[in-house]
Amino acid sequence: MPAGNKKSNTFRKVFVKTPGGKTVVHHRTRKPKQHKCADCGAEIIGVPRLRPYEMHNLAKTKKRPQRAYGGKLCGACLKKKIVLESRS
Amino acid sequence: MFEIGRLCVKLAGRDAGKKCVVVDTVDEFTVLIDGQTRRRNCNVKHLEPLKEVLKIKKNVSHADIVKEFKKLKLEIRDTKPKKASPRPKKSKQKKDALEETNVKKSVVKKTTEIQVESKQTKKPKAAKPVTKTKKEQKE
Numbered sequence: 001m002p003a004g005n006k007k008s009n010t011f012r013k014v015f016v017k018t019p020g021g022k023t024v025v026h027h028r029t030r031k032p033k034q035h036k037c038a039d040c041g042a043e044i045i046g047v048p049r050l051r052p053y054e055m056h057n058l059a060k061t062k063k064r065p066q067r068a069y070g071g072k073l074c075g076a077c078l079k080k081k082i083v084l085e086s087r088s
Numbered sequence: 089m090f091e092i093g094r095l096c097v098k099l100a101g102r103d104a105g106k107k108c109v110v111v112d113t114v115d116e117f118t119v120l121i122d123g124q125t126r127r128r129n130c131n132v133k134h135l136e137p138l139k140e141v142l143k144i145k146k147n148v149s150h151a152d153i154v155k156e157f158k159k160l161k162l163e164i165r166d167t168k169p170k171k172a173s174p175r176p177k178k179s180k181q182k183k184d185a186l187e188e189t190n191v192k193k194s195v196v197k198k199t200t201e202i203q204v205e206s207k208q209t210k211k212p213k214a215a216k217p218v219t220k221t222k223k224e225q226k227e
Contacts, residue, residue: 066102067100067102068104078100082136086138
């Protein structure tokens, strides 16, 4: 049985062949899912799929698109919002 | 729809949400814009026209558009692009580091002269000053 902290679903099992000929299980962490639009739920492009400690080390411009509501709304939802505001 | 002087809002790109004026028509689908956005060609699908039409001649300069926008109480931020700063020169640091290590080298050399000159003793002692220079460069 694996150790206690490896029993959760954040780990995926990878079967590795050793040079001695045995197959052995390695527990590796999963990548997080892609960010979703706050309005429509579509996947947002431009946000990398990294764990929080890896995101901290990135520059600000590499974490989100350089646009109003970038990383929060998708492009189509932004257009709808701007059109609504301009017509009111 | 998109005649010269028409006020528009930009829908896409990093200028999204900013107001601009049509300055010239290039194609059926592309148009020259200027205003709060950059002065560039733009696809008509990425623009939302507004009610107002300004009285502007073709290919107006940016300074005249700033005056027109002031009447409408729209502010334009004029920012100049940053000039790339020159790369820091590393040659001076190397020379300073070598001067410091030469003092240490002279001390090291005396010990090697006393010992038997063999290739094995020279290599590890030659490696020491190289690592020091790298550390001093990082500092």
